[in-house]
Amino acid sequence: MTREAPQVAGSGLLGTLVELRDDTVRAYLRAQRDHGDVVRFPVGPPGLRAHLYAVFSPDGVQQILGTRAAGFRKDNSVYAEIRASIGNGLLTSQDDEYLFQRRLVQPLFTRRRVDGYAAAIGTEAAATADRWAARPDATVDVASETAEFALRAISRILFGADLDETVDVVRRCFPVLGEHVLNRGANPLRSPRNWPTPANRRAAAAQRELYAICDRIIAERHASRTAPEGDGDDMMTLLVKARDADGSVLDAQAVRDQVLVFLLAGHETTATALAFALHLLALHPKAQERTHTELDEVLGGRTPAAGDLDRLPYVTMVLKEALRLYPSVAIMGRKAVTDTEIGGFRIPAGADVYVSPYVTHRHPAYWDDPEAFDPERFTPQAEADRPRYAFFPFGGGPRACIGQHFAMLEATLALATLLQRFTLTAVDTEIPLELGMTMRAAGPVRVRLTSR
Template sequence: MEAGMTREAPRVAGGTLLGTLLDLRDDTVGLYLRAHRDHGDVVRFPLGPPGLRAYLYGVFSADGVQQVLGTGAANFRKDNHIYGEIRASLGNGLLTSQDDDYVFQRRLVQPLFTRRRVDGYAAAIHTEAAATAGRWAARPDPVVDLAAEMAEFALRATSRILFGADLDETVEVVRRCFPVLGEQVLRRGANPFSPPRSWPTAVNRRAAAAQRELYAVCDRLIAERHACAASADGDDMMTMLIRARDEDGSRLDSQAVRDQILVFLLAGHESTATALAFALHLLALHPEAQQKAQAEVDEILGGREPGAEDRDRLPYLTMVLKEAMRLYPSVPITGRRTVAETEIGGFRIPAGADVTVSPYVTHRHPAYWTDPEVFDPARFAPEAEADRPRYAYFPFGRGPRACIGQHFTMLEASIALACFLQRFGLTAIDTDIPMEVGITMRPCAPIRVRLVPR
């Protein structure tokens, strides 16, 4: 850091006893938005009682985000409290691993997420999207809750790709166990003074049981795949992970395969569910945009089912999805911990500090977005994107740790959205949707729309 660069970042006001700890727990994104509005692009959140107080740093400018996630990524590691809790619940997969573990895992997993490989998942995605649309058509009640419906669709589509023929059993276990583990991660992640996981509290016992059940079904399926991996021709992702080999013949052991599967389940279905629920809801709130999207789908598809080759042929649909993810990124805040003292935006960040960047805030930064709360897919026309700083938009992260599954999520969401718009128009019933922040951000109330068959 340059000599003399010793300014402290502005301090966000909080309670005398716990600082901003309760505000972060109760209204995370609201606190971040207010902190940026009142104090600027780099702030300090005081956490905990005097004498034990620590500071959490928030960074909101595109340049600052680029430094944390991109150019200075080596100095910002996934060593913080929340990643430790995710690691303890869901294993050490690509989301949480670091250093040689991460490099090895990424090298083996990357071939499963090339564009060509991802395009091969299109038929499985359409199978689940068509099943969802068919179920809607058979309903006597035309009102559906998009939050619940898209969570179910995305879970089934992701599980079909991960597990193949073992879809139904795993969906039921994941549906039951993931929320319990997510609750534990959220509780412990928001409280640095949590009791050890070994203590027999009600929350710990419930989470341990959910983890055992989730691990058991994954371990059984992995053992079955290992038993027939040499002769089976299965193309589900679990089988491909088991078969993956490095140049020297190294492979993922069974625990590492399970860790990757659990990360894919978490990131794959929750990010898609959030993007689709809000893309459909925003179209229901904006009839002109909905009509434009439907006209594009009708013209390009002509009534046939959407496939991977249509992803680039539906530019307005892609713009709608990107705008939905701008307003409602599935991961609204992501954190790192500094290795060495550094400087961001002219402010000192000490070594060992927890630093967060926030897509939710940066996606609303008035320096990059005009009328940022307004839904406007035209923001993602090619010429508009070219004029904006690259790190002003990062729903999948950026830099060397950017999400490996972003092409998968975009394909899954594009095919599903096209399929639904072919069959239905939507009219919004609910308007303001309260959100909750856990491992991901999701609606905590129904998102009801009325379906109108086309």
């Protein structure tokens, strides 16, 4: 018999709005501990109150993202704000538009094509290591450093010779748009975007600047249909040249939408994963020593390449464990299309439904001592013994992240490059988190460097 999901207690005035706004993932963790795997949050004042549903079990996550994905759409307020800010690319598009985009973009993310990006990743990873070696105090903030590395790497891959011109614009504009998306997406009383409020004006100016530089480069690529001389095919050029089976192409706006999604997904997520992998290794010398040993045995001091990915299993295990503890996307939202049932509980049509890698990755039924760092959780046998959706940092089902291999390649090559040259010791041990467009450190994540 289908039941109503247990409800988290909140205030009579705002329900759980303040609790969710102040620390969403902690609110979710408490709700799972106190109420179980399907939970209802009352949000907003009486008369405007909505009920949000959160699902934490691997089976429930699999239904929402995988087996019953057609019944849970990307129609909530956050996705609407993303569409308005950076366009309707693969992250937010749906139905026939999504399928069309996916067909045209998929060839850019085959394993062979992604492995071809390794040289660009390696260039930026080596530059980061050189910058670290020149630090007079031998201390770096790996959060800011990996953010800079990942932004430059994805910009090099997307824009080729136009790298330097775009990096500064993206560095300044994306945080403004990201903050605007989140503030509006979480506010049930948000004003129209065209009202001249200070926040709307700041976001509009950032959007204009970001769009302008993308549009100019796209126009140049359309005019030449080739990448800048000597630079090979950057990803933007490949998007401009992409053709569907019937000859359909992405127009200039659609190319821009995809580029901005790749910028968002391709630098903040990788930066978070890499920063926390370095932080966790700095806190755990034995795991770091084992990582050094594997790198020395496999690479022998040479530059890592795409072909080394499968030869570095422990590095991969470290990255997966970092993604378990600190998934870059901590919460994923959908809207229920029809009345449905998850885990014996009713989910009404039109309800906002959320799953949380952060919470499910800590579910005590599937992870022993879930707050501990233990890369051995990701041996092949251990992975085979867990439900598929006990670990889903890249989502799952038909909307799984198209850039999974790219993200793992980028993080592996960067981690290998940096750890070949340095031993890390943690300076900051407790790292507060903040939930923006992605989850990230709320302050510095400093480590002390010792050259190897």
